[in-house]
Amino acid sequence: MDLSVLYKLTYGMYAIGTLDGTRPAGCIVNTVIQVTSERPIVAVSMNKNNFTYEAIKKSGRFSISILSEAVDRNVIAELGFACGREIDKFCGKNFACGILDGLPIVKEHACGYMICEVIAIHDAETHCVIMARLADTLAGADESPMTYEYYHKVVKGKAPKNAPTYQEETPQAEKPDKIRYICEVCGYIYEGDITKEPDDYVCPICKQPKSRFKKM
């Protein structure tokens, strides 16, 4: 079976916001789809290890911010590579946060917002597919929505192992002519000699220091 066929599927980029009690939680997903049009239902594929999954199961509600191409890269770093068990993600320190119907949202450079109420959770081994009914929507910035392809090709970002669309990096042997370094935290690939970067260089995706890069 040729699994590279899956790379041809297309996706968007979304921030999920929910509450663990009164504490905001959330993560990045690329797997939001509209399932029905009458009294619309949407679906999201969520890894069972995500703290966001636990919080959604308990609260039964979540927001979706549709990220635009101009979104602050800290949104993806903070929500997509760190775990809400360890840090407060929507604390307003690293990107602008807002509240819609009591749920945390990404305030700037989101093309629109959806408030969702869980109606079913279907098991999918490592993941669950959360089906939710739209309870509210709000229009956002008049900007192009970020696609998963744009995230990979222009932002040059990667997806962590929890993402259902995670892809292993191509082995170095297939690209022997380039020196490359990989960020151990988010998988961002730096092409060239990273030792020539200043000491305060940080990963453009997850903001980790140069010391977290390993030569490939």
Ligand SMILES: Cc1cc2nc3c(=O)[nH]c(=O)nc-3n(C[C@H](O)[C@H](O)[C@H](O)COP(=O)(O)O)c2cc1C
């Ligand atoms: C580009 C991108 C796409 C992602 N897509 C998904 C997804 O569709 N489903 C999912 O469960 N996790 C996805 N993730 C991973 C979660 O955002 C990540 O594991 C996050 O740290 C979970 O945080 P939490 O433990 O606070 O919930 C994605 C991450 C990135 C960067």
